[in-house]
Amino acid sequence: MGVRMYKAEIKEDRIVVEEDPEEVFQIGGYGRLDSGKLVLEPMEAMSLLHRQKIEVLKNGEPLDEEELYREGCKISEGFHEKLLVYQDLRNRGFVVRPGHSFPCDLRVYERGISFEDDEKKLKHVKWLLDVVRTDTEFSLKEKAKKLDEANNIRSRLALGIVDEEGDATYYEVEEEGRLNEEYHEDFEDLEEVTGFLEDKTVLVWEDADKIYEPRYFGKKRANRVELNLTEAVFLSEIGKLKVEKNGEEVDTEELREMGEEKDVEFEDKFRIYKDLREKGFLVKCGFKFGTHFRVYDRGVELKKGQKSPDEHTKWVVHAVPGGFTWTYPELSRFVRLALNIRSKPTLGTVNETKKYYRIRRIKP
Numbered sequence: 001m002g003v004r005m006y007k008a009e010i011k012e013d014r015i016v017v018e019e020d021p022e023e024v025f026q027i028g029g030y031g032r033l034d035s036g037k038l039v040l041e042p043m044e045a046m047s048l049l050h051r052q053k054i055e056v057l058k059n060g061e062p063l064d065e066e067e068l069y070r071e072g073c074k075i076s077e078g079f080h081e082k083l084l085v086y087q088d089l090r091n092r093g094f095v096v097r098p099g100h101s102f103p104c105d106l107r108v109y110e111r112g113i114s115f116e117d118d119e120k121k122l123k124h125v126k127w128l129l130d131v132v133r134t135d136t137e138f139s140l141k142e143k144a145k146k147l148d149e150a151n152n153i154r155s156r157l158a159l160g161i162v163d164e165e166g167d168a169t170y171y172e173v174e175e176e177g178r179l180n181e182e183y184h185e186d187f188e189d190l191e192e193v194t195g196f197l198e199d200k201t202v203l204v205w206e207d208a209d210k211i212y213e214p215r216y217f218g219k220k221r222a223n224r225v226e227l228n229l230t231e232a233v234f235l236s237e238i239g240k241l242k243v244e245k246n247g248e249e250v251d252t253e254e255l256r257e258m259g260e261e262k263d264v265e266f267e268d269k270f271r272i273y274k275d276l277r278e279k280g281f282l283v284k285c286g287f288k289f290g291t292h293f294r295v296y297d298r299g300v301e302l303k304k305g306q307k308s309p310d311e312h313t314k315w316v317v318h319a320v321p322g323g324f325t326w327t328y329p330e331l332s333r334f335v336r337l338a339l340n341i342r343s344k345p346t347l348g349t350v351n352e353t354k355k356y357y358r359i360r361r362i363k364p
Contacts (some may be wrong), residue, residue, distance in 0.1 A: 008040060009049075010058040013075045015040040017054070026051055029095045029109070041098045042072030042079055043086040075205055078131065082106070085131045085160035085168050091362050094126075103149045104128035108158070108364075124349070127158040129173070134163050134328045141322060143173050144357065158362065161328055171335065172360045176346050178297075179315065179356035185280040190215065190240045195227060197245040197255075200262055202232040204241075216282055216302050228285065229259040229266070230273050237274075265292075265319065272319035272348040286316050290337045293317045295346075313343045321350050335359050 006024050008017045017024050017031065021038030021294055025031050031038040032050060040048070041267040048054040049068055056063045063071065082105055089096045108127040122126040128150045132138075138270045143157065150157040155210045159171045191210045195202035204218070208225040211217050217235060218225040227235070235241035237250040243250040259266040269292050282296035296302075316338045324347070326334075338345035339361065347357045 005052070006048075006054045008045060008056045009062075010056065010071060015042065015045045015056065015075075024048070024054065028090075029097055029113075032098075032100060032105040042068070042076050043083045043099070046072060046083060047087060047090060057266070078105075078133075081133055081160075081162040082131045084162055084166055085129070085284060088168050089160075089364060092271070094364065099128070102128055103146050104157075106202075125153065125155040127156050129158040129160055130179075131160045131162065132328065135248050136328065137325045138328055138331050140320060140324045140326075140349065140357065144294050144349070146357070147175070147357070161332075163189045169332070170329075170362045170364055172362045174358050174360065176344065176356040176358040179276065179281070179317075179346065179348070181278070181279065183279045185278060187215070187238055187240060190235075192240050192242060194244060195232065197232075197243050200229050200258065202227040202229075202241070202243055211241070212285055214301070216284070229255060229262070230270050233259060233270060234274055234277060239270070240299055268319045268321055268350045269293075271350050272317060272354065275348070275354040276317070283317075286318075289313075289316050289341060289343075291316045291318045291334065291345075293319070313341055315344045315346045317346045317356070319348050319350055324349070331359065335361055 003033070006017060007019060008015050017038040017040065021031070021033060021036065024038050025033060027048070030044045031040045045054065046065065046068055047054055049056055049065060056068050058071065074084065076082065086096050086106060089106070089108055091097055093111040095111070095113055097107040097109070099105050099107060102125075106129040107125045108129050110126050128146065130146070147157045157173045161169045161171065163169065191207065193204050193207045193211045195204040204225045204227065205223065208223070212220050212225045217231050218227040227241070232241060232243060232250060233255045236243060243255060258268070259270070263269070273283055273293065276293070276295060280298040282298075282300055282302070283293050284296075286292050286294040293316070294313040295317050296311075297314050300311055318334065324331065335345045345359050347359065349355045
């Protein structure tokens with residue numbers, strides 16, 4: 001006796017199974033049960049047709065895979081990319097469902113889950129996943145909102161990014177818990193020092209060690225410490241640095257204005273730098289890693305030579321404004337460079353809450 005072939009029909013841009021819909025659903029969580037019928041998304045119908053589980057009819061005539069693909073493009077926006085990611089995850093053994101009422105393109109469940117005819121009995125969603133192309137924009141504000149919604153259902157937010165060759169790369173967006181902790185450190189142990197301003201660098205000669213250790217502000221030279229303007233504004237603001245130029249004192253606001261003149265990102269960077277420093281983290285320039293800051297955990301001491309895993313850069317942090325967008329190639333470079341030094345690629349949002357988001361590459 002041959003394997004049963006179920007029938008589906010395209011009706012007004014819906015692909016519907018009317019006979020034994022529960023059986024088709026239980027094949028692997030395909031479709032959405034609605035008023036005694038099973039409604040399939042085009043990518044689900046393509047998967048079942050390819051597996052020879054259903055026959056899809058239009059106007060009474062069966063469609064082959066190419067014809068169904070063309071119909072899918074008419075019915076579903078972004079069908080090509082969604083189909084590629086859907087099939088890839090299905091081939092990896094995941095149960096994948098369309099987003100429907102969820103704020104995503106796809107819901108991805110753990111491997112090996114079983115199905116009942118009531119979808120509400122399914123286990124929790126592993127990922128809410130958005131399918132995107134590399135020529136679209138990454139909006140942190142949009143993803144942060146979706147992440148909140150994912151957290152509300154104890155799920156995670158993932159991206160399936162389809163490149164020009166049709167290959168999918170997967171990323172997860174999550175809050176970086178350690179950097180978001182409520183913590184405040186004072187700097188009462190620091191003594192005030194005096195520095196000399198030269199262009200965009202403040203040089204501290206006398207008592208240089210007092211500003212360098214144990215918080216590691218600035219760059220240590222043989223007989224001085226050199227502070228960049230971000231560090232200088234912070235130390236001046238907390239009353240631990242007096243800056244002079246040509247015999248006259250330069251106050252905090254003047255330093256800040258100089259920073260803003262020389263760097264359009266200065267204010268965004270300073271807010272994140274200040275937040276991380278006040279939370280007790282060790283923050284240094286991240287230019288060599290293609291980002292704003294490299295960040296070490298609390299209590300780490302900078303030293304040359306062999307380091308333990310805890311002494312390496314733990315985060316690379318890029319300070320971004322609220323309406324920040326990136327291209328996906330830019331996002332990919334940021335993540336790749338961070339992974340090359342075994343650190344966590346993190347975006348720090350410049351708003352009142354100063355939230356931090358980690359972008360993590362995953363291999364489903």
